Each structure stands twice: as structure tokens, then as C-alpha cells.
Amino acid sequence: MLSRNLLIILLLLSVLAGCSARNTPAPVVESNSTVAVGSKVKAEIKSDSYRVKKGETLYSIAFRANSDVRSIALLNNLSPPYRIFPGQILQINKKLTKASSGKGSSQTSTKSSGTTSQKSHNKAIATDKKAEYGDKTSGQKAHKNVPQPAKPFSQKIRRWQWPAKGKLVATFSTAPKGNKGIDIAGRRGDSVKAAADGTVVYAGSALRGYGNLVIIKHNDDYLSAYAHNDQILVKEQQSVKSGDVIAKMGDSDAKRVMLHFEVRFRGKSVNPLKYLPKK
Structure with a gap:
């Protein structure tokens, strides 16, 4: 009888030990994401x-x-x-090389090429804030030796609209590590809308710190970005109109439910409040 009780106790202990053992954890994948966090x-x-x-x-x-x-x-x-x-x-960036110290025609060629390159560079990059924020640029002089773009130099967006309803909790900053856009607080599931007509050029969650992110190309000059979404409702290469619901607000890669919204002018972050209608 004693040996039977001892055997039962040993069996119970072995079962409990097996239940307490932990298996190797599965890779962490966020909701609505196919990319592991790590x-x-x-x-x-x-x-x-x-x-x-x-x-x-x-x-x-x-x-x-x-x-x-x-x-x-x-x-x-x-x-x-x-x-x-x-x-x-x-x-990503063009590496600069020192100019050749050759004499004669090679030196003249280098100077000529550098001048042309500089002019071309100036045509591709906004030289003042007026162009950055969509004001007229017709006052700029065209150079005969520089090929002119097929489309207007600075393409304005006719109408911008707020991408979400809610309280503005953070604004744009020009500091090196400052906010590159604005943050709008809201409730999970609130609609996130396209701020202007365009084409979705990115929809995913691979960028650390942005969560579920949508990027819309409006024209060759302007992009807008919508981060920390709970759900993404559009696909890449999909055309959208201003006001179309493209996502649902969430807190992916964020400490609170909010929309982080950015506007990029030729790749550079600019203040969205310069474009959005005043409330």
C-alpha cells in the first residue's frame, strides 16, 4: 500500500514538472504585420x-x-x-571626388561641367521657402544650356485636407531629432484619410518607429505619410482621392493612439501646418 502511494506521488511530481517547462518562444509579430519586430x-x-x-x-x-x-x-x-x-x-548619396589637376582643355572641361552641374542641381532643389510651400516660381530665369523639366518646376497641390479628426498634441520641429510632422490624438479605429489625391507608394510596417505606415505620392514634388495605424486599408499602387479612408488610427510603435502625419517636399520634411486648412 505504501509503495503504491509513493508511486502515485512520483507520477504527480513528474506531470507537474512537465507542465512547468517552457518551450522556445515564437518570433514576436505585431498585429496586422507580417514583419517580426526584431x-x-x-x-x-x-x-x-x-x-x-x-x-x-x-x-x-x-x-x-x-x-x-x-x-x-x-x-x-x-x-x-x-x-x-x-x-x-x-x-544613396553621390560621392564627391577631387577635381583633376590636368592642364589645358581638360581643366576647362572640368570647369564647364561643374558649372552646368551646379545649375542643374539648383533647378532640382528648392532654393527658397516659397517654392517649398507651393508659391509661384515663374520669376526664376531659365538657362539655355540646362534641360527644362517637362512638368512645372514646383507642382502645387490644389487642396489639402486634415487627415484625421482629433486634438493636435505635437507640432513640427526643425531640431535635429525633432518631430518631422504633427501628431493628432484620437480613438482606436478612427478614420485616417488621404490629405490629397495621389497614389499609394508604400503600405507596410517595416520602418521602425512608424508602425503601420502608409506613404502617398501626390506628384513629383510631394509625399505625405501616415504612421502608427491600427489597420491599413489600401495597397501599394492604389490610387486615392482626397478624403478617402486609407487606414484606421492606432498605436503601432507608439505610446498612445494617434496619427503621426508628415509632408515631404522633394524628400525633405516640411511643416504640415503650412499646407493644411486653418482650424
Whole structure:
């Protein structure tokens, strides 16, 4: 009888030990995301070259590099729709080389090339805040030796609208690590709307710090970004109209439920409040 009771006790102890053992945890994947949290890429790209990762687009890479997608495309001989593949090495910034010290015609050629390059560069980058915020730029003089773009130099957006209803809890900052957009607080599930007509060029969650992110291209000059969504309701290459619901507000990669909204002018962050209607 004693031996039977002892055997039963030993069996119970072995069962309890088995129940308390832990298996290896599964990779952490966020809600509405197919990307493991540990595999997310850093938000900013500061290097001169970059290796493409799965799920990225040239627009999302340019967004992280604070660069105009056309500049990166030009450096890498890419043409629309800018198809890239995982493992591809992209040049992000053009490396500067010292001018040759050769005499005669080579030196003259270098000076001429540098002058033309400088003029071309000035045409591709906004030289003042008026162009940045969509004012007229017809006062600029055209250079005969510089090819003129097929479309207007600065393309204005006819109408912007607020991307969400709610309280403005953070504004744009020009500080090195300041807020690159504005933050609008709300409730989970609130509608996030396109601020202007455009095409979705990124919809995913691979950018660390942005959560579920949507990027819309409005024209060759302007992009807008919508971060921390609970759900993304659009797909890449989908056309959207101003006011279309593109996502549901959430707190992915954020400490509270809110929408982080950015406007980019030729890759650079600009103050969204300069574009949105005054409340």
C-alpha cells in the first residue's frame, strides 16, 4: 500500500514538472504585420549606399534617407516604376571626388561641367521657402544650356485636407531629432484619410518607429505619410482621392493612439501646418 502511494506521488511530481517547462518562444509579430519586430529596419539611412531588404520600395528607402526618390533613381539608373529587389545595393548619396589637376582643355572641361552641374542641381532643389510651400516660381530665369523639366518646376497641390479628426498634441520641429510632422490624438479605429489625391507608394510596417505606415505620392514634388495605424486599408499602387479612408488610427510603435502625419517636399520634411486648412 505504501509503495503504491509513493508511486502515485512520483507520477504527480513528474506531470507537474512537465507542465512547468517552457518551450522556445515564437518570433514576436505585431498585429496586422507580417514583419517580426526584431527584423524591422532603422528609420533613418545615413550611409552613402544601402542594401535593399524584403518588402521595401524605393519610396520607403528615399523616405528614410530624407531624399528625393528621383535623385536616388538617377544615381542608380532606375526608371519608373522604380523596381528594386532584396539584396540590391543602391547608391544613396553621390560621392564627391577631387577635381583633376590636368592642364589645358581638360581643366576647362572640368570647369564647364561643374558649372552646368551646379545649375542643374539648383533647378532640382528648392532654393527658397516659397517654392517649398507651393508659391509661384515663374520669376526664376531659365538657362539655355540646362534641360527644362517637362512638368512645372514646383507642382502645387490644389487642396489639402486634415487627415484625421482629433486634438493636435505635437507640432513640427526643425531640431535635429525633432518631430518631422504633427501628431493628432484620437480613438482606436478612427478614420485616417488621404490629405490629397495621389497614389499609394508604400503600405507596410517595416520602418521602425512608424508602425503601420502608409506613404502617398501626390506628384513629383510631394509625399505625405501616415504612421502608427491600427489597420491599413489600401495597397501599394492604389490610387486615392482626397478624403478617402486609407487606414484606421492606432498605436503601432507608439505610446498612445494617434496619427503621426508628415509632408515631404522633394524628400525633405516640411511643416504640415503650412499646407493644411486653418482650424
